[in-house]
Amino acid sequence: MRIYVLYKVGNGLKVFFTNNFHLHTLIYTTMNYIAINYDRYGERDMNEITFGKADVHIHTTCSDGLMTPEALVDYVVKHTDLDVIAVTDHDTTEGAHRARAYARRHYPDFEVIIGQEVTSAECDILALYIHEDIPAGLSAEESIRRIHAQGGLAIAAHPYAFVMPMIGVDGMKGAGDRIKDLPFDGVEAINATPSEWLTNRRTQANNRRWQNLAETGGSDGHYLPTVGSAHTVFMGRTAADLRAALEARTTRAIGRVYSPLLIFNVVFDWLTGRLPIGANAPQPVEERQQHAIMRAVGD
Numbered sequence: 001m002r003i004y005v006l007y008k009v010g011n012g013l014k015v016f017f018t019n020n021f022h023l024h025t026l027i028y029t030t031m032n033y034i035a036i037n038y039d040r041y042g043e044r045d046m047n048e049i050t051f052g053k054a055d056v057h058i059h060t061t062c063s064d065g066l067m068t069p070e071a072l073v074d075y076v077v078k079h080t081d082l083d084v085i086a087v088t089d090h091d092t093t094e095g096a097h098r099a100r101a102y103a104r105r106h107y108p109d110f111e112v113i114i115g116q117e118v119t120s121a122e123c124d125i126l127a128l129y130i131h132e133d134i135p136a137g138l139s140a141e142e143s144i145r146r147i148h149a150q151g152g153l154a155i156a157a158h159p160y161a162f163v164m165p166m167i168g169v170d171g172m173k174g175a176g177d178r179i180k181d182l183p184f185d186g187v188e189a190i191n192a193t194p195s196e197w198l199t200n201r202r203t204q205a206n207n208r209r210w211q212n213l214a215e216t217g218g219s220d221g222h223y224l225p226t227v228g229s230a231h232t233v234f235m236g237r238t239a240a241d242l243r244a245a246l247e248a249r250t251t252r253a254i255g256r257v258y259s260p261l262l263i264f265n266v267v268f269d270w271l272t273g274r275l276p277i278g279a280n281a282p283q284p285v286e287e288r289q290q291h292a293i294m295r296a297v298g299d
């Protein structure tokens with residue numbers, strides 16, 4: 001159950017909370033942000049300050065997700081309160097480009113960040129605000145260097161994941177203690193995959209102990225109902241606001257791991273022929289062309 005509380009400070013600073021634990025977190029975020037950005041916000045009407053929610057770790061059928069980029073955008077706009085998403089398919093930006101092109105056509109106010117989950121030789125890295133694919137298999141240092149060269153931000157994905165690799169599921173390799181020395185811009189403090197229930201806490205503790213990099217929360221969603229289960233809270237509403245908050249290290253990861261019982265829903269959808277979700281929706285020709293052009297010019 002989700003409880004929403006409207007909180008008011010002084011002359012109208014409005015904040016939404018999902019429960020008491022998050023209330024504490026958001027007060028912390030607010031105070032932190034205002035302290036850091038006082039010059040920028042000090043003279044503005046406090047009513048203008050709002051919080052945004054972003055899920056910055058989502059997969060689509062362009063890698064191993066169960067929904068098309070188009071179905072993802074439809075779902076997020078119609079069924080969640082997320083302000084921004086980043087599509088981060090394994091080793092391709094195609095899903096993100098397709099999602100952005102679709103959003104621009106159908107929901108012009110909704111922003112999609114171009115992202116990728118880069119499979120580096122040592123660990124998985126979320127690349128946000130990039131334009132083109134980063135090749136897989138490079139060293140973590142080189143991958144991060146290339147992300148930065150594109151003007152992107154590099155986030156350590158699920159740094160302490162061990163359950164999935166242990167049971168032989170490829171594609172969840174964390175940087176571990178190297179979050180201390182690799183030039184990451186942030187760490188994924190909450191990854192909503194059920195296997196990360198404990199390791200998320202280890203990430204948060206070690207990040208606070210060491211560099212205090214920006215926190216992100218993401219569903220790592222491969223299936224629509226999981227999207228948004230963990231998210232990143234930031235001051236503002238737009239993709240640019242999120243970026244500014246990540247750079248100022250004022251974001252907070254919110255949410256929790258989703259239920260492993262959702263696997264039964266996946267099986268049910270699969271047995272009844274509903275997977276992948278949105279696969280039957282034709283992609284308009286102009287969008288495919290627009291996507292090709294955007295990739296060619298680096299958007």
Ligand SMILES: [Zn+2]
Pocket residue numbers: 057059117220
């Ligand atoms: Zn992932």
